[in-house]
Amino acid sequence: xxxxxxxxxxxxxxxxxxxxxxxxxxxxxxxxxxxxxxxxxxxxxxxxxxxxxxxxxxxxxxxxxxxxxxxxxxxxxxxxxxxxxxxxxxxxxxxxxxxxxxxxxxxxxxxxxxxxxxxxxxxxxxxxxxxxxxxxxxxxxxxxxxxxxxxxxxxxxxxxxxxxxxxxxxxxxxxxxxxxxxxxxxxxxxxxxxxxxxxxxxxxxxxxxxxxxxxxxxxxxxxxxxxxxxxxxxxx
Numbered sequence: 155x156x157x158x159x160x161x162x163x164x165x166x167x168x169x170x171x172x173x174x175x176x177x178x179x180x181x182x183x184x185x186x187x188x189x190x191x192x193x194x195x196x197x198x199x200x201x202x203x204x205x206x207x208x209x210x211x212x213x214x215x216x217x218x219x220x221x222x223x224x225x226x227x228x229x230x231x232x233x234x235x236x237x238x239x240x241x242x243x244x245x246x247x248x249x250x251x252x253x254x255x256x257x258x259x260x261x262x263x264x265x266x267x268x269x270x271x272x273x274x275x276x277x278x279x280x281x282x283x284x285x286x287x288x289x290x291x292x293x294x295x296x297x298x299x300x301x302x303x304x305x306x307x308x309x310x311x312x313x314x315x316x317x318x319x320x321x322x323x324x325x326x327x328x329x330x331x332x333x334x335x336x337x338x339x340x341x342x343x344x345x346x347x348x349x350x351x352x353x354x355x356x357x358x359x360x361x362x363x364x365x366x367x368x369x370x371x372x373x374x375x376x377x378x379x380x381x382x383x384x385x386x387x388x389x390x
Contacts, residue, residue, distance in 0.1 A: 155299070157177065157178060164180070165178055166183065166203065166206060166225075166229065167182065167225065168183040168185050168199075169192055181206055183199070183202050183203065183206070183225070185198060193222050193223065193224055193225070194225045199224055199228040200232050203225070204232040207232055207233065207236060213238065213239070214241075215229055215232070215233030215239070215241070216243065217230040217240070217243070219242060219245060220245050221246045221248075226242065230269050233269070234268035234269050239270075240268065241270045241271075241272060241294075242270070242272070243272045243274065243294055244282050245273075245296075246278070247278060248281040248285065249281070270292070271289055271290065271291045272294035273294070274293070274295055274296050275295070276293050279291040302384070305388060305389075306389075314347060314349075314350065315347050315348070315349050315350070316350045316352070317351045317352070318354070318390050319351075319352070319353050319354070320353070320355055321354075322355050322357045323353070323355055323356055323359045323363060323378070324359055329353060330362070330366055332353065333366055333372070334370065336349070336372060336375075336376070337367070340371070340375065350375050350377070352390060354379055354380070354381070355380070355381055356380045360378060363376075363378065364376070364378065
């Protein structure tokens with residue numbers, strides 16, 4: 155969306171892949187990654203990002219941090235050291251990782267008013283503010299391409315209600331709670347209308363969800379197609 159408005163927006167990441175993603179140029183950092191996890195573990199991370207910022211003459215840095223995000227924190231630090239306008243957005247519940255974040259700020263003062271802190275929800279913002287001394291954390295929700303996700307209408311099947319969701323099948327996303335709620339709805343309606351549930355996505359709890367659905371008597375009405383492309387998810 156930024157590029158469509160004439161902004162030369164780029165992606166910077168240590169993950170492997172192509173040099174273009176959905177029409178956006180991607181700078182892949184040539185640094186070591188943690189085996190089996192994929193996050194950067196190089197001691198040169200800050201300098202590697204800093205060199206890229208200098209070489210490409212970036213004007214603004216927007217770093218996106220999850221639970222373990224060395225590249226995001228390194229990017230924010232590199233931007234702050236160059237006095238570039240820098241934003242750091244927290245995307246995940248912080249919990250224990252916030253302690254490390256707060257400790258590093260106390261020791262090194264890497265935020266120190268030089269980085270604008272935001273979070274994708276008020277809950278995450280409160281967690282970040284609790285751990286970073288004197289921090290003010292704003293709320294910056296995730297952007298959604300509303301035009302892309304506007305679904306084409308399909309002819310409904312008489313007497314059938316189909317629920318669809320998309321998530322990682324892991325405990326943190328609470329897919330089991332969704333399956334239990336769906337089973338309760340099936341019992342409540344006594345089969346009229348006919349109910350179906352599709353959960354797109356994959357993860358470690360896939361087998362457990364299937365077992366739970368069978369125990370609750372809704373195994374035949376639950377579909378787990380795995381991770382879908384954006385187009386396939388929109389069609390669903």
